[in-house]
Amino acid sequence: MSFLTSALLSSSKATMQWIEERTGVVAFAKPLLFHHVPRNAKWWYVFGSATLMFFTIQLVTGVCLATVYAPSAAQAWESLNYIDKEVPMGWMLRALHGWSSNAMVVMMAIHMLQVFLHASYKYPRELNWITGVFLLLTTLALAFTGQVMRWDQDAYWGLGIGAAIADRIPLVGDQVRALLLGGPIIGGETLNRFFALHVFILPGAALGLVGLHMMLIIKNGISEMPKPGAIVVPSTYREGFEERMKTEGVPFVPEAVQRDMVFCGVCLIALVALAAFYGPFGPGGMPDPTLINTNPRPDYPFMWLFGAVSLLPPASETAIMLIAPGVGVLVLIAVPFLSNSGERAPSKRPAMVLVALVTVMAIAALTWEGMTSPWSPVMDGWSALPTPAKFTHGRTPLEMQGAVVFQFAQCRNCHSLDGLGGKRGPELDDVASRLSYDQLVRQVQQGGGNMPAYGKNLDSAQTAAVVAFLATLHPSNEPDAKIPGAQLPPPPGSANAH
Numbered sequence: 001m002s003f004l005t006s007a008l009l010s011s012s013k014a015t016m017q018w019i020e021e022r023t024g025v026v027a028f029a030k031p032l033l034f035h036h037v038p039r040n041a042k043w044w045y046v047f048g049s050a051t052l053m054f055f056t057i058q059l060v061t062g063v064c065l066a067t068v069y070a071p072s073a074a075q076a077w078e079s080l081n082y083i084d085k086e087v088p089m090g091w092m093l094r095a096l097h098g099w100s101s102n103a104m105v106v107m108m109a110i111h112m113l114q115v116f117l118h119a120s121y122k123y124p125r126e127l128n129w130i131t132g133v134f135l136l137l138t139t140l141a142l143a144f145t146g147q148v149m150r151w152d153q154d155a156y157w158g159l160g161i162g163a164a165i166a167d168r169i170p171l172v173g174d175q176v177r178a179l180l181l182g183g184p185i186i187g188g189e190t191l192n193r194f195f196a197l198h199v200f201i202l203p204g205a206a207l208g209l210v211g212l213h214m215m216l217i218i219k220n221g222i223s224e225m226p227k228p229g230a231i232v233v234p235s236t237y238r239e240g241f242e243e244r245m246k247t248e249g250v251p252f253v254p255e256a257v258q259r260d261m262v263f264c265g266v267c268l269i270a271l272v273a274l275a276a277f278y279g280p281f282g283p284g285g286m287p288d289p290t291l292i293n294t295n296p297r298p299d300y301p302f303m304w305l306f307g308a309v310s311l312l313p314p315a316s317e318t319a320i321m322l323i324a325p326g327v328g329v330l331v332l333i334a335v336p337f338l339s340n341s342g343e344r345a346p347s348k349r350p351a352m353v354l355v356a357l358v359t360v361m362a363i364a365a366l367t368w369e370g371m372t373s374p375w376s377p378v379m380d381g382w383s384a385l386p387t388p389a390k391f392t393h394g395r396t397p398l399e400m401q402g403a404v405v406f407q408f409a410q411c412r413n414c415h416s417l418d419g420l421g422g423k424r425g426p427e428l429d430d431v432a433s434r435l436s437y438d439q440l441v442r443q444v445q446q447g448g449g450n451m452p453a454y455g456k457n458l459d460s461a462q463t464a465a466v467v468a469f470l471a472t473l474h475p476s477n478e479p480d481a482k483i484p485g486a487q488l489p490p491p492p493g494s495a496n497a498h
Contacts (some may be wrong), residue, residue: 055104057097058100058142061097073187077152080151119226120344134209142203402470409457444458
């Protein structure tokens with residue numbers, strides 16, 4: 001028996017030596033597994049590993065789902081229902097994928113908050129922070145494109161809002177929206193593009209960023225717990241840090257990895273429990289803006305944005321929605337360059353602690369606003385809220401036909417007349433004073449703001465009729481809105497009609 005054991009050990013050693021000579025895998029893995037970390041780097045330092053675990057779950061479950069999911073506008077919604085109902089444990093696979101996506105966003109946000117509070121972005125770890133920012137953006141993009149994969153009402157409205165924001169970009173808005181949607185409206189080309197983003201481009205970018213981030217961690221080491229008076233001086237920090245790691249540091253395996261494994265195990269148990277209890281996200285109703293029984297909301301990582309947009313004054317929407325995200329990203333990237341030396345202890349940086357606290361409280365409040373906001377459409381407006389009679393008196397047959405289309409296209413779900421109706425869009429009592437005929441046509445067909453495009457839901461006759469009705473909605477003492485070269489066409493049968 002001992003002879004057999006010795007032979008097996010000798011054979012295994014020879015095999016590993018043969019592989020090592022040709023691949024160098026042991027030499028590559030050794031710094032990852034046995035690099036020294038600060039002895040006091042304990043439970044504050046487990047969030048990065050948990051984020052990586054959730055990302056791994058995303059990859060594994062995503063590959064499994066991709067073997068069954070049909071990235072076709074005609075079949076995507078049905079394929080998800082097939083996975084939930086026909087594929088053994090398919091619903092659990094989708095639930096794990098959905099909940100791990102949200103968990104990855106939350107864990108990454110906590111990790112970045114911890115890095116910010118401990119000022120771990122200071123020299124020499126500026127690039128660690130910047131790659132983390134881009135990883136956060138990539139993770140949010142994965143979460144958004146994942147919601148689109150459900151191809152339900154939430155996906156349709158989310159895409160409509162995203163396309164409307166893109167359409168507001170000066171000079172190139174039309175081109176950006178067309179690039180995003182694959183055409184003038186939300187359709188099959190849109191799903192194909194988001195499928196490619198979600199399955200190929202974004203995961204590849206995330207893997208590259210994770211690899212770069214881990215390389216930087218090995219290069220620069222894990223920062224020590226901050227202590228008052230322990231000031232970062234770039235000219236002397238690296239030499240002192242490396243000396244402290246030699247004398248006071250502990251190897252990542254087995255010392256630090258034990259805490260990571262315990263925390264990741266707890267997170268995994270919580271993930272499985274959430275997935276089993278609540279099940280997968282969606283799909284909701286099929287993607288149709290004229291469906292009655294719907295209440296579209298974004299997934300949790302974007303609920304605070306939903307709440308923020310609901311509170312924006314209409315006059316400031318474009319500027320804030322276009323400028324604020326870019327400014328926010330630039331500020332995050334600039335953080336390590338604005339302060340890459342000095343104190344790291346939170347007690348010595350009260351202003352930064354206040355910034356972090358206000359940010360967390362604002363996101364929490366806006367998330368609650370997004371969950372409870374009355375800004376959502378009134379989705380029974382087509383039947384419960386008839387068009388007020390005063391808006392139909394003295395109207396031509398074409399304008400009356402437009403009032404009927406306006407009613408049954410469920411425009412009242414989002415817009416109010418005479419103070420009654422949805423609050424998602426602006427009131428329409430004076431819309432003809434604000435928009436010209438051409439602008440009304442474009443708004444109906446292409447959408448804009450928070451309004452989806454109705455170009456494929458209304459034919460040309462219906463569009464002409466509803467716009468003719470909308471063109472009558474202005475106070476009697478105010479003229480129609482005019483822009484150069486845009487005139488309201490004369491009604492059929494008039495002396496000026498041709």
